[in-house]
Amino acid sequence: MKYNFDEEVERRATGCVKWDESPSADVIPLWVADMDFKAAPAILDAVKRRAAHGVFGYTVVEEDYYEAIISWFQRRHKWSIQREEILYTTGVVPAMSVAIKALTMPGEKVLILSPDYNCFFSSVRNNGCEVLETALKRVDDTFEVDWADFEVKCSDEKTTVFLLCNPHNPCGRVWTKAELERMNDICLKHSVKVVSDEIHCELIMPGYKFQPFAAVNDKCRRNSVILNSPSKSFNIAGLQTANIICAQPEWRHRLDRAININEVCDLNPFGPVALKAAYNESEEWIDELNQYLWKNYCFLRDFIEERLPQWKLCRLEGTYLPWVDISAMGITAQQLCARLLNEAKVWINPGTMYGPQTGEGYVRFNIATQRSRLEEALKRIANIL
Template sequence: MENDFDKIINRKGTNSVKWDARKAFFGSDTALPMWVADMDFDHPDSIKQALHELIDHSILGYSLPSDQLIKSIAEWQKSRHQMTISEENLLFAPGVVGALGVCVQALTSPKEGVMIHDPVYTPFSSIVEHNGRTLYRSPLLIENGQYKMDLQNIEEMFKAHSIKLFLLSNPHNPGGRVWSKEELLELTALCVTYQVVLVSDEIHSDLVYSDSTIYSPVTLDDQYKEWVVTLHSATKTFNLAGTKLAFYIVYNEEIKNKLQFIQSQTEQGGVSTFGMTATEAAFSRSEGWQKALLTYLEENRQIVMDFFDKELPDVFYMKPESTYLFWFDASILNIDSMQLKQTFVDVGDIALNDGQSYGESSGQFMRLNFACPKSVLLDGLNRIKSVFESVR
């Protein structure tokens, strides 16, 4: 039955990173995996049907993006994100992380500065460093239980250093923060003033809860179109990471040409036929499933917060305004950040992402993925509780 998010799907033995790489990443074959950001839910029937039809009726050779795919992306971005785009504004990529790498290579030179927030999704820093650019981190502030941009710090670093690129996680991973319109306006204005290209990774932007509103920087002022590159994909929202397709939205022709040049050098412009088929079906025929998913995730979010409030009232957490990721502070355990992840494995038999990998300021945090059936979620929460009860 479609939309049966309580259904348990056995993913063991399917070469799933989340389930079958537990031994490699956590030293345990039994730890409950609530780490890597994919969901333990079945896909919409519309996507499965489209993929079946592709296999039944086509030779799986080289394929071009179809008019239907481009139309589905344009209509989705218009209705969900107030973005008017045409085929000329689109470039395709196998994934958002690879697209970030292309942006770094195309829009900066070796040793030039790239800024990110701290903490932020791990590949933001590794991509910059692996490409020989200078990494600058702007620590996020915590106010009223949520992350907030330190815009004064950002401007000071723009003034002091040769920073050419800002990589933004919008909404924020791992904190789940949906940036305010005012923050995005001020950040983008700073980028324009100091001639810094803003790359907005919006892969989680369709997983925003009913009490928040997402904004894309490129839509806030027409002049921002010359300075913003937007990255997006259907893969997080519809659990399609394995189909490998993302896209850039670029209005500045010079920037687009630079990106295409690096794509041609690295062969990063070719995308999967499966990804194109799945993405078109997701955006054009799966809206009902996405709405049902958000309802279920919002219920799970409430279960997690209620559990922490009742069972672990001394543990600080951030209410996720988006994503299916829960970010909590384990500092009351008084365990070195290098040992936190393994402690949760050894004591609670649960696999979580450790905060230290996201930045220097979040070493005592842990990240929980709650995109799973409620029975699994409750099991995981009780395992987390056992760690706090056993270690303290």
């Protein structure tokens, strides 16, 4: 490999949420979704060049920013985006709140596929709406949509938005074109708009292909708002740059108003240069990263089969966040995670973070770390279990 993902980077004492919020210095954190790898060399060089200028005032987003986005998604995902469809903001979670504010009225319902990313719940509620869950069905080692229940929930007269996670966090699904088309057909039938969080779209495992929701067909394009960012895939979340992509001019006007109402309308000087370096110069890096993440997943799979047979690892199609069934242990996810943190000094997330009912019996790992750290964490877990 050209890039050394095995290089251990010391992140403690850097103001790092993942490492510096640990209760003790001997904890290995495999929880919050950021990676322990340095960003791609092109991104590091771009940020260094910008920092060398020495003045960090208010930032203008220039045309080459939009060109980088358009070129990347056309070349990598065959998705044609028009310049006027792109609105920038500070992050995908703020973008989510913007979309909910723009497309709903307080008291309406927002449908999600549960278990789901925990900020889905808070963003919906913070904007005065009600979370409506349709539970994903476990089928062998993966999850599928319960189509009958999905349609029932869409048909609720108070349901106005379907908030989709594509690829899905935490279940690891990369939704197929046929599944996305079926979601949209049901949503259109019941006048439900689709907001698709696609922040993990470049983190795809071998044998799977990411399908942008808006590129499925023209009906999907016209009935959707897409939330995206290079932050998760290129490990630049701290640079706070994301994009809302919407083909509907009326919706886009409302989104733009909500961006300004929420005061998430300005980017810092480093975000745009990092995005351009990611999309214009770092494609080889992301491809090698995915190979490394896949090998980490295979290592986790083999370790669980050999040392932790009471656990069942779910299939990982996308993201770096494997979903593990621990229900055979006969304890709650919260109890297991507390024990692992206190006794094994390994920090993982209980599934109940992603749905109090649908997430029980599961835990979520973050395998985006050096394999040596992952191995040490798993050995610690096995030693106490």
